[in-house]
Amino acid sequence: MSIVISYKKNLSKVNLGNFVLFVDENYTLSDLSKYFTKEENQFINDVLKSQNLSKKIVSFDLNSKKKIFLISLKKNIKSFEIENLGAKFFHYLKDVKQTEFIINSNNAPSKIKNFVGYFLHGLKLKSYIFEKYKTKKTKKNILFKIIGKNIPSAKDQIKFKAVEEGTFFTRDLVSEPGNILHPDEYAKRLSLLKKDGLKVNIYDEKKLKKLGMNTLLGVGQGSIRGSYLVTLEWKGLKDSSKPLAFVGKGVCFDTGGISLKPAKFMEDMTYDMAGSAVVVGLMKSLALRKAKVNAVGVVGLVENMPGGNAQRPGDIVKSYSGKTVEILNTDAEGRLVLADALTYTEEKFKPKFIIDLATLTGAIIVSLGSEYAGLFSNDDKLSQQLIEAGERVEEKVWRMPLNKNFDKLIDSKNADMQNINYVGGAGSTTAAQFLQRFILNKTPWAHLDIAGMAFSKYGGALNSGGATGYGVRLLNKLIEDKYE
Known part of the structure; x- marks a missing residue:
């Protein structure tokens, strides 16, 4: 399985793929108007009322082409815990047919340097499989588009x-x-x-x-x-x-x-x-x-x-x-x-x-x-x-x-x-x-x-x-x- 990551700082409208948002432990949502219509925003809030919000990750279909993932973050989260969340999120991908995801970095905690970097780091480490000697190999490629300003610097990406x-x-x-x-x-x-x-x-x-x-x-x-x-x-x-x-x-x-x-x-x-x-x-x-x-x-x-x-x-x-x-x-x-x-x-x-x-x-x-x-x-x-x-x-x-x-x-x-x-x-x-x-x-x-x-x-x-x-x-x- 191959993980491909691209960074798009100025992408403001998201029309395709699955959408990933970081939220607090209470699943507080804010500033969704930039990415979703008023009707979609209302739908998200209504669905959350019926979800088990004790979970670290909540996901549901927004429409036939788009799925939304909400990842809750505890206060004072540590870097390795962010990595573990990334790894946990990768585990979800096994049951998702779609192969393109958008991660909004703007609502990631800005006080934690390289938050998105740690999240993706954990995700990539978890994605490793050794199948060199298998005749049938996993061919699934997953693309992550990271939008917003809170992305790792070029040096940190290296x-x-x-x-x-x-x-x-x-x-x-x-x-x-x-x-x-x-x-x-x-x-x-x-x-x-x-x-x-x-x-x-x-x-x-x-x-x-x-x-x-x-x-x-x-x-x-x-x-x-x-x-x-x-x-x-x-x-x-x-x-x-x-x-x-x-x-x-x-x-x-x-x-x-x-x-x-x-x-x-x-x-x-x-x-x-x-x-x-x-x-x-x-x-x-x-x-x-x-x-x-x-x-x-x-x-x-x-x-x-x-x-x-x-x-x-x-x-x-x-x-x-x-x-x-x-x-x-x-x-x-x-x-x-x-x-x-x-x-x-x-x-x-x-x-x-x-x-x-x-x-x-x-x-x-x-x-x-x-x-x-x-x-x-x-x-x-x-x-x-x-x-x-x-x-x-x-x-x-x-x-x-x-x-x-x-x-x-x-x-x-x-x-x-x-x-x-x-x-x-x-x-x-x-x-x-x-x-x-x-x-x-x-x-x-x-x-x-x-x-x-x-x-x-x-x-x-x-x-x-x-x-x-x-x-x-x-x-x-x-x-x-x-x-x-």
Whole structure:
């Protein structure tokens, strides 16, 4: 389904299509004479007397060719609530045959900057569907004509579109099946982002071996596919100030390796690369909107397979940092990919902060379900900034504990550490505690465990099920509010 939007500031008469008006909670109507005849105006008021005005959206036929939608707004409405209304309105469109709509921006609250922009943003995000492999695709195109003066500026329109395209790109990547988006193909797709203005460097297995990234390479050694580290750089400032760094886990398919997962629901492991997809979508958004910031995205791309050359439980590998890791469970692979990526990012780019994202543990779903991502951090300021950004776009995070007392659960008798806690409990925390050991120079760091947020069976406020794109809007808001 395609959404097309056009802006008409001076259109005063509306003769065709469906009409959308914003009203207060009491459905107070004013200044309709510009758009409707006296008879139509009277008809609207009469119909409202018989409607259930507790609903957020009321709709009815004005005549055989025109339908009217009234969308009620509560006082002190927040931007994410406006987006949710836009998404809710899109849901109505499934049962409407007409494909052309007029939205009057003049009666939108003028005190809320970009009200219409937020409304359309939510609508477009909700409209996403992944039907690339269906032989019969949805061909419906919907046109929105926005009239009036309260429309987003050209600059703000670019910002909204950039975030939408970044989020959609993330969702596309996560939705791809494992036989299509394996590490080799993923790396090729990332190289195409050069056209958006990103500097892309791809490190293949030969280069990674030379660098000593053995924890990352160990995860992928059972697959016939290659393993890669890819860096995406955006330089939006003329100076050489330290970049913001984002690191993502890109396990394109996770069988668990020799520590094989149960067959039931293993098909969902196509989205075990969602952390990397968020990083990629964010970097694309920053480039498209020409963000005034220096940023780098780093993703480790592997496939975890139980092949003849696969990593074994009991293996000991030396990481890029020089620290050794005993592999007790090959299904605790994401932290191994991130370990090398984190140390490399810190050493090479010397960033202001590092935020990593990963579908890392099932334990975080037990803790927080699909409402919050787990946040672990060594820095209170960065944590608070993430919490505030999450509240503003309703991509929420909840801070979880890190403490040196957890270290004993991942200390190994045979190496510097082991990759899993077999004592029991604190699965998400010990995974984060493991990652923290690879931040060597006290760089402010945050780990977001998005296992419960990256994919939704039932859909959410701004998605209709499947890949959510969670994290792109969160991190974009963090950058926009605090670092531009």
